Amino acid sequence: MHLAGEEELQSIMDRVLEAAETCPIELETFKNLTNAERDYLVGCRLVSPDFEWAMPGRALLIDQARSVAVMVNEEDHVRVQALTAGLSFLQADHICGEAIAALAHRLEFAFSPKLGYLSASHINLGAGKRISAMFHLIGLARVKRLPAVISALTGRGISVRGLFGESSRAIGAYAQVSVLSGSLEEFSGACDYLVREERKARSDVGWDKLIERANQAREFALGSAAISLADALRVLAWIRWAASAEVPGFHLKPRDIDASLTGLEIRGTMQEEQAAKRRAETVQRAVTGS
Numbered sequence: 001m002h003l004a005g006e007e008e009l010q011s012i013m014d015r016v017l018e019a020a021e022t023c024p025i026e027l028e029t030f031k032n033l034t035n036a037e038r039d040y041l042v043g044c045r046l047v048s049p050d051f052e053w054a055m056p057g058r059a060l061l062i063d064q065a066r067s068v069a070v071m072v073n074e075e076d077h078v079r080v081q082a083l084t085a086g087l088s089f090l091q092a093d094h095i096c097g098e099a100i101a102a103l104a105h106r107l108e109f110a111f112s113p114k115l116g117y118l119s120a121s122h123i124n125l126g127a128g129k130r131i132s133a134m135f136h137l138i139g140l141a142r143v144k145r146l147p148a149v150i151s152a153l154t155g156r157g158i159s160v161r162g163l164f165g166e167s168s169r170a171i172g173a174y175a176q177v178s179v180l181s182g183s184l185e186e187f188s189g190a191c192d193y194l195v196r197e198e199r200k201a202r203s204d205v206g207w208d209k210l211i212e213r214a215n216q217a218r219e220f221a222l223g224s225a226a227i228s229l230a231d232a233l234r235v236l237a238w239i240r241w242a243a244s245a246e247v248p249g250f251h252l253k254p255r256d257i258d259a260s261l262t263g264l265e266i267r268g269t270m271q272e273e274q275a276a277k278r279r280a281e282t283v284q285r286a287v288t289g290s
Contacts, residue, residue: 009057139201
């Protein structure tokens with residue numbers, strides 16, 4: 001249960017914003033986001049889908065490069081995250097550490113000699129850090145080896161969640177793997193294992209099956225006036241694979257497919273009927289490269 005009242009939350013926000021003013025990383029402040037802005041930032045993974053941005057004392061700070069985001073009074077009073085491309089854990093850790101160190105000049109974070117950093121959730125208690133990586137594991141899903149691989153990772157203390165973390169499913173074979181403890185080297189090794197298993201699974205699926213499913217996905221998308229979130233993710237999953245494998249007729253870049261995820265209204269604020277129509281438009285642009 002969250003016990004902080006409106007006045008306390010407002011005071012915390014003011015203190016964080018004041019501390020951010022002296023931060024060497026220039027941070028842009030968002031206090032009153034429109035629904036459209038919020039949905040876009042959720043799609044970009046710069047803000048949590050559960051962030052109650054319209055409630056008192058909430059603020060979001062983002063750097064110009066869109067690699068650092070600071071959520072004020074989300075689940076914890078301060079949540080800092082860094083986003084970097086590829087398996088660049090050291091870079092993300094460095095960027096995040098710089099932002100936290102800068103804020104710590106003006107803020108005192110709750111720390112217990114016995115328990116470590118204190119947090120609203122006991123899961124995050126201690127180091128207060130989660131290292132994550134996003135994967136597209138469509139090959140493993142197709143050959144039905146994804147559950148076994150997930151089980152192997154879980155046995156090593158690594159959690160596997162959906163596109164947007166807790167309470168989200170790995171629809172379209174997009175999965176987030178993360179760890180709360182252990183070294184970066186150990187987590188990097190687990191990620192390398194995932195990459196190897198996914199590459200092997202994709203080779204086992206075969207070229208003809210990839211072409212067949214990718215064409216089916218494209219035809220479905222182009223013939224649909226409205227698309228559910230699950231179907232949109234499945235379509236993009238096959239199109240992305242076809243693009244990365246350079247299948248004839250799919251002259252697209254995987255990164256462009258990734259960018260289209262920001263427009264899928266994932267746990268957004270629109271009514272579902274309107275969101276489904278917008279998803280269809282987004283997916284159609286993605287599969288045609290327009």
